[in-house]
Amino acid sequence: METTAAFTGLECRDCGAAFDAGEATHQCPDCEGVLDPAYDYDAIDLDREALASRPFDSLWRYEELLPFSRESAVTMGEGATPLVDCPKLAAELGVERVLVKDEGRNPTGTFKDRGQTLAVTAAAQHGATDVALASAGNAGQAAAAYAGRAGLDSHVYLPARSGFTNKAMVNVHGGDMTVVGGRIGEAAAAYEEGLAENEDWYSLQTFVTPYRHEGKKTMYYEIVEQLDWAVPDAICYPTGGGVGLVGMYKAANEFRDLGLVDDRPAFYAAQASGCAPIVDAYESDRDVHEPVESPDTICGGIEIPDPGASPWILEAIRETGGGAVATDDPDILDAAIQVAQHEGLEMAPTCAAAASGAWELAERGAFDGDETIVILNTGTGNKEADVLRSHLMSQGI
Known part of the structure; x- marks a missing residue:
């Protein structure tokens, strides 16, 4: 395999065993646990100046922190998505700043x-x-x-x-x-x-291949750079399987441990009330979820009743001082429409769970008022424009 210099192989999140990436391709051969790419971080020579000298053109600008080199990648220039300032949303949430990481700008329209x-x-x-x-x-x-x-x-x-x-x-x-x-x-x-x-x-199934969360961790790298190396106070993420959330949590630890930043944001898992196993586990102080027997939400992308990596998700939100929040489908659809009408950004219903969750957190008093909040828009709204328009029409609009 053509791998980067610091990539050392794969480690099992469950049993801790280590494997050669050329031989272990999917889940842990010993316990079928989730494998995670590992690195010799002492061998990584990466600083702010080096990153500033590179074009902001794709996620492969962070190749030292990825298993494969840019030259060997199957790529279409994914990543390097905008972080959009949303002052109207900030005023509505009662915080200093709200930004939306707009992953709908990726080649196929999602993260x-x-x-x-x-x-x-x-x-x-x-x-x-x-x-x-x-x-x-x-x-x-x-x-x-x-x-x-x-x-x-x-x-x-x-x-x-x-x-x-x-x-x-x-x-x-x-x-x-x-x-x-x-x-x-x-x-x-x-x-x-x-x-x-x-x-x-x-x-290529979620957490069966060890590499999907590794690609998604680059969202966090970009957010911090786009904020001129200021760590946001909170990141709200629409959570089903939680691949992007645990990826960003890993990235936050990497940037901190490499000395690129000093802090980590609070990560919040946002779910739909009709399928909220992470919220239920978080509120019940459990370390693993209980499967949802009858999931029912219009947010198909996060309707994951039995997320296999729930211990990792729960670790991420607890270790960073974040949390988990669920909102009802009508509130999620309202949030997507409000973001579109007030800020011009198009969020699919699944993605708008993060915006709806941020509103709910603000109403609960989770924020003091001086925070910078990042909301992940994981996909473009025009893929499910009919759902959003139908919601408007049901309101007589």
């Missing part, structure tokens, strides 16, 4: 591109010919796009409720798509059957 550029690069380096995953929609579209760029065949399992844009673009990118009746759980079951029947398929 899933950050994870798939790493995961598909790993697949290509492992000699894969076919990649596969189950997805609520956006990750499947991104996987098909990056697989196509790498010359790999992709097999994407989507629930019937996935949006038209995701389904259409999986096909447009050349993906083999299977639409499954029901929700993400049914799609995941069908994917598992397909994987069992095709031993040559390489999984």
